[in-house]
Structure formats: structure tokens, C-alpha cells
Amino acid sequence: NAGVTQTPKFRVLKTGQSMTLLCAQDMNHEYMYWYRQDPGMGLRLIHYSVGEGTTAKGEVPDGYNVSRLKKQNFLLGLESAAPSQTSVYFCASSLQTGADTGELFFGEGSRLTVL
Amino acid sequence: GEDVEQSLFLSVREGDSSVINCTYTDSSSTYLYWYKQEPGAGLQLLTYIFSNMDMKQDQRLTVLLNKKDKHLSLRIADTQTGDSAIYFCAETLPTGKLIFGQGTTLQVKP
Numbered sequence: 001n002a003g004v005t006q007t008p009k010f011r012v013l014k015t016g017q018s019m020t021l022l023c024a025q026d027m028n029h030e031y032m033y034w035y036r037q038d039p040g041m042g043l044r045l046i047h048y049s050v051g052e053g054t055t056a057k058g059e060v061p062d063g064y065n066v067s068r069l070k071k072q073n074f075l076l077g078l079e080s081a082a083p084s085q086t087s088v089y090f091c092a093s094s095l096q097t098g099a100d101t102g103e104l105f106f107g108e109g110s111r112l113t114v115l
Numbered sequence: 116g117e118d119v120e121q122s123l124f125l126s127v128r129e130g131d132s133s134v135i136n137c138t139y140t141d142s143s144s145t146y147l148y149w150y151k152q153e154p155g156a157g158l159q160l161l162t163y164i165f166s167n168m169d170m171k172q173d174q175r176l177t178v179l180l181n182k183k184d185k186h187l188s189l190r191i192a193d194t195q196t197g198d199s200a201i202y203f204c205a206e207t208l209p210t211g212k213l214i215f216g217q218g219t220t221l222q223v224k225p
Binding site (some may be wrong): 040043090106 | 119123145146148150155156157158159160163203207212213215216217218
């Protein structure tokens, strides 16, 4: 059971470089999310998607873009990386919020360092 | 406003009970959750409670919800070293938005 898979798991970037994090889920979930986790700040929602072809902003969307061209994939892009984007990024998916317990299934995280 | 607050650190001895506390501000939450994060891993749902319940027990875990005070707690009985992790409190609002607390690091000493 793959669940939620994130790639890459580790990446080091220089300021100004761009990159894309890929999240894939095989549970046919409608909702997908990108969070960042920073010490003492918990998880903060960057962007989310409530279905194929849709995206929406979360709490901290600036500097990031997302796309959900296929239901199973949710991509997070950094166009011009900044040191403030050094963090651990988590992708999550859920069947459908409001219709069930709303449990989120998380990937293992992607650690990004921007020098 | 929407906010979930937790203390950042708790240390207990193996075999003792652990109590992790959480306060939230939005009284319209439908579900409240406890997620567990082990080192180097993503979060996993540990347990949840529906907002019309006061208590939920699941083996060594007891969740207490005080809606009047907007207070949620997680009690772990007979805490083991394998329980060492970060525990996140979270609430789901009727809009579907999920709000996480900062996480409480539980350290279990042998």
C-alpha cells in the first residue's frame, strides 16, 4: 500500500533556483494539501485542492504555486527559492472533508534547504 | 479567530500517565483530532472525537473534550518509550478547513 508518496525526500537549492515537489496518492482521494512544518509553528497550509483541476490558497501561499492536472497528483512549485522557504514539506490527502471524519493521510515529508 | 494552542514539550517516566492539553478558539468545530508524528515521518491519525462527545476511550488512550472551555486533552496510560513523538491537536471547521496546533513533543524517560 503506497498511500501518499512525495518526491524528492531531500533537496538543497540555491537562492533563486526553482523546483517542483511531486505528491502522488493512490487512494482515489478528492482532497489534497501541501503543508510546511517549521519548529514551534506546527503545520501551516500552503495550498490545497478539492478535486482535479482545482486549487486554492491556504495560510501561507506566497512564493508557491500548485497544480492538480490529474486527480492522483498534486505538484508544489517554487519559482524562485528563498532561504525562508527552508522547511519540511508534507503532502496530505483526504477522501472528502465534511462527509466523513476528515482524516488526513500524510506523506513522509520532503526536506528542502535553500542556501 | 481560528487558533489551536498546545504546550511545546512534556517529559514523563516510562509507566506513568501522560496528559497532553490543547485549547482551541473556534466553537463551530465538528471533529477534533490527535495526530502522532514519529521522527522522520509524516503525521498519522491517532484518535479523534466528534464535537458532541465528552469523552472517548481507545485502549491506552483517553480523549476528553470540554466544549465550554474549548479544551481538549489526550491521556496516554502506562506511557512507553515507543510513545515518544510529537503530538498534534487539530480541529476541522464546518468549512472543511483543518487547523493544527504547534505540536507537543513527548519525551519518555526509561
